[in-house]
Amino acid sequence: MDMHPPGAVSQGLLRFLTCGSVDDGKSTLIGRLLFESRQIMEDTLATIEKDSRKHGTLGEEVDLALLVDGLEAERQQGITIDVAYRFFATPRRSFIVADTPGHEQYTRNMATGASNSDLAIILCDARKGVLTQTRRHTFICSLLGIRHVVLAVNKMDLVNWDEATFDRIVGDWATFAAGxxxxxxxxxxxxxxxxxxxxxxxxxxxxxxxxxxxxxxxxVDVEHEAAGKPFRFPVQWVNRPDLDFRGVAGTVASGRIAVGDGVVVAASGRQSRVARILGPDGDQQAAGAGEAVTICLADEVDVARGDVLAPLADRPEVADQLAAHVLWMDEEAMLPGRQYLARFGTTWTQASVTAIKHRVDVNTLEQQPAKRLELNEIAVCNLSLAGRVPLDAYADNRATGGFILVDRYTNRTAAAGMVQFALRRATNIHAEHFLVDKAARAALDHQKPLVLWFTGLSGSGKSTIAKLVEQALHADGRHTYSLDGDNLRGGLNRDLGFTDQDRVENIRRVGEVAKLFVDAGLIVLCSFISPFRAERRMVRELMQQGEFIEVFVDTPIEECIRRDPKGLYAKAMRGAIQNFTGVSSSYEPPEAPELRLDTVGRTPEQAAELVLAHVRGLIEG
Structure with a gap:
């Protein structure tokens, strides 16, 4: 591995970031670069001199870190919270630098800065050596495709510029980063x-x-890397101002394209050739990585936002299952089986983690087993997507190999993902279409099939009310079936426990079974604690509009404890039962159920009548 800088000089733009552990001097280093490259206006410098007396940490000296720490909270605490971007230039090159937080809780911010950078400066305090955050940030830089790294051993003045100290730190870090x-x-x-x-x-x-x-x-030369990769053009929008013009607009992610070249729409396989390329100044013969252009194709092929144009002989994979490194960024843990939104370029689709292959220890790079991912943890996972998307390995192309996962309930960015490879699974399986469909089965039963989903705490009365509702519907001549938590855990779900991840999988399976019964034309009564909104919403989305009726059996936990029909609360409160909803595991009540049943002061028969009054008019076939 080259431990010396390349000799070639590049005149282009360099995007780089500074990262490392807390108080390693990242902001001060950027401030010094800005100051000594004469990028600071006199009035700005005067303001920094005044702020140094108020917020600075260097006594009477000007605290150059304040040039970057722009948020008041950052200045008051003396830490970097958000990613701060600064532009500066020298006669030889222009730069955009990102100052990223050192605290572990802001790892997601650091990853954001790394995803757009070509080079990383990893700072290390000469007094402390290589720390956990130094290793974490080095590993994340590697995952996010940064291939050029500087180890800036800072505060050498505080160790009397001792060469042996420098050599020891460099040796420790180089050993970690070698692979x-x-x-x-x-x-x-x-x-x-x-x-x-x-x-x-x-x-x-x-x-x-x-x-x-x-x-x-x-x-340092970084520009040739994207240019040397296969052509990739993620379509941002289709430009059709009139009937005589149709072009696809976007930015060339990698490679090069010229007028006359053959291209393929990766997802559909439709082929054409480039008739025109339009840049900011009009027609041009070719375009390379980083250029924003509009491409006109010779044929009227179907192209839309989210598609990717590629060369005929070097196409990306198109897949709905993949293996990827996942950096978890959300306070709420990632649970396999839970559905998230995934964004690949300009394409959105539903996604779930089907398996966590292993978690990575950022200190040793050791592979560890895991059933869930917590904030800032990194793992290799298998994912399943609702639709096929074009993708490359992230190591080959950052633009078409990177994705994010978004929590569907909070809209928070939950994770950053880096594709390893597509998974070729179930390619010989195709959905079978039967001659008798759901509508025909429902017509035979003279009823509209639907799911009555009873949710609430243990002891709330879900199962009792559901039994009474089913009994009345059966007396009405309706064809029903009941799915109950305890019954399914004795058979179909007997392999599952009561951890959060097992609860997610429990409801996923129940939802798929309920969907089959609805397809059979039945009225399905489901009685499950189902503590998480995300999984109840997932089951709802398996059904068609109007087929899912959420019934919240709203019984206060105090009343459930008083009833305690199975003695479970008593065991949970003395620690004999772990992960018990309402005691040691959370319950997320529905926010907008179709029906809310307050059972305090109301008999199960009265509650059942409320349900029947709501659904009888809905199920007339």
Whole structure:
């Protein structure tokens, strides 16, 4: 592995980030680069001098970190919270730099900065050496496709510029990073506070013969990488201002395309050739990585937002199952089987993690078993998508190999994903269409099939009410079937426990079974605690509009404990039962159920009558 900077000079834009552990001096280093490259206006410098007296940490000195820490909360706490982007330029190159947080709780912010960067400066405090966050950020940089890394061993002045200390830190870090796929690893001893080896060579380290930080940033060559990859053009929108013009607009993610080249719409396989390429100044003969253009095709092939144009002979995979590294970013744990929204480029689809293959220990890179992912954890997972999408391995193409997962309930970005490879599974399976369908079965029964989903705490009365409702519907001549939690756990779901992830899988299976019974034309009564809104919504979305009736049996936990028909609450409260809903596991009540039953002061028979009054008019066939 090359431990020295490339000699070639590139005149293009370099996007880089600074990362590392807390108080390693990331913001100070960027401030020093801005200051010494003369990118600070006099009025800005005057403001920083004033703010240094209020928020600074260097006594009477100007605290250059305040140039980057723009949020008041950041200044008051002396930490970086958000990703701060700054632009500066030298006669040899332009730069966009991202200052990212060092605290573990802000790992998601650091990953955001890394996803758009070509190079990373990982800072390390010379007094502390390589820490957990140093390793974490190094690993995340590798996952997110950064191939050029600088280890800036900062605060060398506080260890008297000791060469042995520098060598020890570089050795520890290089050993950790050796197998992570970096093209260049460049260690530089610096003092961001005093500017040593930042833009000017320091006389305090005569033993160091490498470049200054700025010299390396000006020289490192990153531009050829995207240009040398196969052509990929994610379509952002179809431009059709009139009947005589139709073009697809987007940014060339990688490779190069020229007028006359053959292309394919990756998902559909439809082929054409490039008739015109229009850039900011009109027609042009070719376009390369990073250029925003409109491409006109010679044929009227179907192309829409989310499609990807590619060369005929070098296409991306098109798949609905894949293996990927997943960096979990949400406070709420990731549970296999739960449905999320996934965004691949401009395409949105539903996704779920079908298996966690292993979690990665960021200290040792050891593979560990896991059943769920917590905030900031990284794992290799298998995912299943609702539809087929074009994708490449992230190592081959960051634009078509990266995705995010979004929590469908909160709309928070829950994870960043990096595709490893497509999974070729069940390619010989196709949905069978029968001669007798759901409508025909329902017509024979003279009823509208639907699901009555009773949810509530243990002891709320769900099963009792559902039994009475089914009995009355049967007396009405309706064809019904009951699915009850205890019954299914004795058979179909006997392999599942009561952890959050097992509860998710329990309801997923129940939902699929309920869907089959609805397809058979039946009225299905489901009595399950089903504590999570996400899984109840998942079952609802398996059905057609109007086929899912959520009945919230709203009994306060105090009343459930008083009833305690099975003695379960008593056992849970003395610790004999783990993961018991309402005691040691949470219950998320429905926010907009079709029917809410307050059972306090109301008999099960009265509650059942309320349900019957609601559904009898709905099920007339």
């Amino acid at each position: 992570l796929g970096f093209q260049t690893l460049t260690p530089i001893p610096v003092s961001a506070r005093f500017g040593d080896n930042v833009t000017e060579r320091s006389g305090n380290a005569p033993w160091y013969r490498g470049p200054t930080l700025l010299q390396h940033l000006e020289a």
